[in-house]
Amino acid sequence: MRADIKLERDNGISLDRQIADGIIKAIDDGLLRPGDHLMPIRQIANTLGVARATVDAAYALLVSEGYIQTARGKGSFVSTDFPQAPSEANSSENTQSKPVSEKSSLLRSAMSELLPQKNIPLAIVSTSADASPGKEFAAILQRITRKSLLDMVYSHPAGLPELKLEICKIASRLRGVRCSPSQVVVTSGSQLGLTMTLLALFTPGDKVLFEDPGYPLLHSSARLCGLDPVFTPIDKEGLNLKTGLAMAPDAKGIYLTPSHQCPLGMMMSMRRRSEVLDWASRTGGWIIEDDYDSELRYGGNLPYPSLQGMDSGENVIYVGTFSKVLFPGLRLGYLIVPERLVELFSGLRLLIDRQGQELYQAAVAQYIREGQYEPHLRRMRQIFEERRNYLLEVCRREFGDWGVFSSGEQGMHVVFTFKNQNIDDHAVQRLCLEQGVETRHLSSFYHEQPPLKGLVLGFGFFNESQILSAVSRIGFVLRHNFSAWA
C-alpha cells in the first residue's frame, strides 16, 4: 500500500482514527486510486505494530465514511466514488460569502455580551455542596434511570403529567398562583418559556414594554422574535405603566419581574399591579410575569402573591424556573398559561423542541412528591440569609463609604450603587475579574443611558471565607484604581 502512515501514540487521537486518516490522505494525494486494493489487515497490523482489531476498526471507519469498500473474496479496495474533499480555498471563500440570517449580528453579540458568569465568587447563580440539592436528588435520578428508561418515549410537548401536577401544587402554595395542572407547560428553563411566550403572543413589529433596567437576555430574545421593545424606566414602585404607554400607546404586552425587580430588587407596589391588571383586561394586552427567584425571601419578609393570583385568569402568563432553587444546569422551568392558550403553547414547544427531557422532569416530580423540595428550600433560605447578612456586613466594612446597598430582602443578589456616578462600573467589573471575582456592572442592565452605576453581587453559593476574600479584592480594586472618585 502506498500510504505513509505515522502513528503518534499520545496525541489524544485514537490509533484507528490515525490509520484511517493516513489512508484518506493517501487517497487525496493520489497515491491510492479508485479500485486499488488495500493491504490485508494482518499485514498492516504487523507493519505498524498495532493489534489487528485496531486496523479492523480503521477499515470500518473508512467503510462508513465511504472511502473504501469490501467484498467477499476481494478484500478491501478504494471506492470508485469516494467523497471529494473540498479544496481549502473554495471552502473558506464559500463560508465567508454564503448569506446567513439577518439576525447574525444579534446572535454574535449574544455570545460576546450575554454569556453566563464564571463559577467563582461572587457569581449570582451557581451551585454548591451545602446549598444545592446534591445527594438526595442524585439518588432519585439514579433510581429513575434504572427503573424507567424504557418508558422514555415521545410524549406530550407540555411535559410529564406528574411534574405538571407538582408544579401546580407548589406554585399555588408558595406563590398564590391559581391554576390547574392542565395549564402548566414545562419548558427548558425560563429562557425557553419566555421566548416561547414572545413568539406565541405577539407578531413581529409589535411593541412590548420592558423594564429598564431589566433582564438583558430577554431584551435580545425580544429582538430575535422581531418585536419592538419599549424600554420603560423603573422607579421605587416598579414599572410605571403611564410612562410606558406614553411612549407606546398601542403596546401589546408588558414583561415584568414584579416580585423582585431584576436587578434593582424592589417589589412592584399594589397600586401599580392593579394598574397593569386593569390595563390588560381593558385593552386585551398581555402581562408576562417572570417570577424567577421569589421563593427565596429573608427576614420573615413575605412577598406579595403572584400577579397571576390577583388576575381574573386570562391576562397573565406566569413564568417559573427551577434554575435557582435546584440547579441552572437542569434546564427546567414552566409556564402557567390561561386554559385557552395551552394548545397554542404546546404546539409551539412541539415545533421548536418537540418535548422536554423526561428523565429530569420525572426526577424533579419525584423530588417534590417525596416532600424534599420544601425542606430544601427552607434550608437554602436559612443559608442564603446568613450569607446575605455577612456579605452586607463585610462590604460595608470594606468599601461602604463608596456607595449604598439596595435590593429587596430576597433572591440571590444585592446591588451596590456608587455614590460617585463617574466611576466606570464596567471597568470595575473587568478589574475585579482579573482579581478572580465575578460581579455584574449595573449599567449592563440598562438600555438607555444608565442613571445608576454600581455592582450586582451574588452571595448564595459561597462560604464566608470566599465572600470575605472576594469582598476585600473588590475593595482593593476600588482603592487602587478609583481613589480619585472616592
Ligand SMILES: Cc1ncc(COP(=O)(O)O)c(C=O)c1O
Ligand atoms: C430575570 C430572570 N429571569 C429568569 C432567570 C432564569 O433563567 P433560566 O430559568 O432560563 O435559567 C434569570 C436568571 O438569571 C433571571 O435573572
